[in-house]
Amino acid sequence: MALLENPLEHPEKFHISKDLGFILEDPLEELPDRYQVWVKLAKNLPTLVEEGQFREEAEQLPELSIDELQGYKEQRLAHLALSVITMGYVWQDRNVKEVLPRNIAVPFWNLSEKLGLPPIMVYADCVLANWKKKDPLGSMTYDNMDTLFAFPGGDCSKGFFLVSLLVEKAAASAMKVIPDIFEAVKKKNSESLKESLQSVASSVYEAYKTFQLVHEHVNPNDFFNILRVYLAGWKNCSLLPKGLIYEGVSEIPKEFAGGSAAQSSIMQCFDALLGIQHTTENGNAKYLEEMRNYMPSPHKIFLEAVASHSSVRDFVSSSDDIQLKKAYNECVKALVHIRNYHLQVVNKYIISPSSKQDSEKGQKSSDDEVKGTGGTNLLIFLRSVRDTTKRALLEES
Numbered sequence: 466m467a468l469l470e471n472p473l474e475h476p477e478k479f480h481i482s483k484d485l486g487f488i489l490e491d492p493l494e495e496l497p498d499r500y501q502v503w504v505k506l507a508k509n510l511p512t513l514v515e516e517g518q519f520r521e522e523a524e525q526l527p528e529l530s531i532d533e534l535q536g537y538k539e540q541r542l543a544h545l546a547l548s549v550i551t552m553g554y555v556w557q558d559r560n561v562k563e564v565l566p567r568n569i570a571v572p573f574w575n576l577s578e579k580l581g582l583p584p585i586m587v588y589a590d591c592v593l594a595n596w597k598k599k600d601p602l603g604s605m606t607y608d609n610m611d612t613l614f615a616f617p618g619g620d621c622s623k624g625f626f627l628v629s630l631l632v633e634k635a636a637a638s639a640m641k642v643i644p645d646i647f648e649a650v651k652k653k654n655s656e657s658l659k660e661s662l663q664s665v666a667s668s669v670y671e672a673y674k675t676f677q678l679v680h681e682h683v684n685p686n687d688f689f690n691i692l693r694v695y696l697a698g699w700k701n702c703s704l705l706p707k708g709l710i711y712e713g714v715s716e717i718p719k720e721f722a723g724g725s726a727a728q729s730s731i732m733q734c735f736d737a738l739l740g741i742q743h744t745t746e747n748g749n750a751k752y753l754e755e756m757r758n759y760m761p762s763p764h765k766i767f768l769e770a771v772a773s774h775s776s777v778r779d780f781v782s783s784s785d786d787i788q789l790k791k792a793y794n795e796c797v798k799a800l801v802h803i804r805n806y807h808l809q810v811v812n813k814y815i816i817s818p819s820s821k822q823d824s825e826k827g828q829k830s831s832d833d834e835v836k837g838t839g840g841t842n843l844l845i846f847l848r849s850v851r852d853t854t855k856r857a858l859l860e861e862s
């Protein structure tokens with residue numbers, strides 16, 4: 466990958482697909498024989514956790530060098546497998562592990578550095594690289610897909626990861642018009658910009674419609690009580706207050722945030738493209754900015770190129786073309802719509818199960834319980850991100 470290329474003109478050089486966006490196309494399902502032990506253990510996680518044997522099996526892994534991993538797809542599959550093993554090892558049961566053994570920690574740390582990812586499971590692992598078609602000749606529909614790896618909780622992780630993937634795929638249809646948008650602004654071509662913005666708005670609405678699959682495929686209690694535990698990180702975490710020790714890497718514990726769709730490049734790409742700047746007052750911008758470090762480095766570079774070159778908002782604001790302003794506002798309204806819907810989902814999948822648990826236990830959940838997977842105080846954060854999006858609407862006069 467030539468990092469000197471202009472990402473906006475050659476997204477394919479930044480592992481961005483014109484059809485699937487930031488989704489890893491046709492992920493590998495197996496590694497070369499010497500590394501297959503990682504894949505095998507990660508695939509057996511649900512059964513071994515059920516039997517209380519996962520940690521013991523993980524501690525038997527050989528310590529392998531990452532140098533024999535050939536190519537980007539092998540590296541992504543290896544990072545995914547090691548990330549699943551790490552989450553299972555730390556969170557297998559409520560007596561959390563404070564030390565990740567060196568046979569996992571050393572290759573995971575080294576591979577993370579190579580990929581520009583943190584040594585923890587990220588959205589790019591469990592969503593963007595964690596999928597296959599059952600019938601390779603079939604289409605990318607829920608019934609023709611499966612995840613490569615799962616967590617305890619039955620089909621909950623499959624549902625959560627695959628619905629997220631299909632939302633990414635729906636939104637990805639906007640990616641192909643990004644170069645046209647920058648060209649249109651450069652050439653001050655309002656007609657072309659209007660068409661491209663209308664295409665972006667319809668992609669976001671497609672993503673909103675796909676999001677509704679979550680109700681069909683994710684059970685709220687399994688999500689809240691089981692899966693959410695395994696997605697949690699070790700930053701601002703009361704169970705691992707200093708973070709996790711990566712044995713063989715450092716004796717000093719390291720903190721990393723849990724998996725979150727705040728690490729979804731496509732959602733941050735829409736904000737960047739439209740010039741929607743989240744507030745710095747309450748840490749929203751800082752958190753979202755920090756989550757860019759949890760994206761594959763080529764995707765982070767692409768996102769930063771969009772953010773630094775996007776003068777779409779300035780061009781539309783200064784235009785007297787009302788139809789152009791309407792096209793821009795359609796994009797913003799679509800983002801507000803999906804963020805409003807997302808808030809309803811969060812109430813159903815986190816707030817309600819949390820208060821149900823409180824009444825059953827007769828006590829208030831700890832602060833962690835009402836935090837998101839990314840360790841944020843979720844409702845304040847999500848409402849604020851939605852409100853900032855709404856404030857980006859332009860006067861249509």
Ligand code: HEM
Nearest residue numbers: 629632725726727732810811814837838839840841843850
């Ligand atoms: C059961 C379903 C879901 C729940 C319970 C949920 C919960 C949350 C929570 C608690 C946050 C706060 C930030 C954090 O902790 O990292 C968050 C952020 C976010 N979620 Fe979800 N989420 C769900 C599904 C999805 C899906 C399917 C998507 C899209 C692929 C998504 C996209 C986002 C985005 C982009 C953010 C960052 C804030 C923003 O840009 O609006 N979420 N979600």
Ligand SMILES: Nc1ccc(Cl)cc1-c1cn[nH]n1
Nearest residue numbers: 588592629696724725726727
């Ligand atoms: N959709 C997701 C898929 C995977 C992981 Cl690790 C997190 C999320 C998520 C959604 N909203 N916040 N995080």
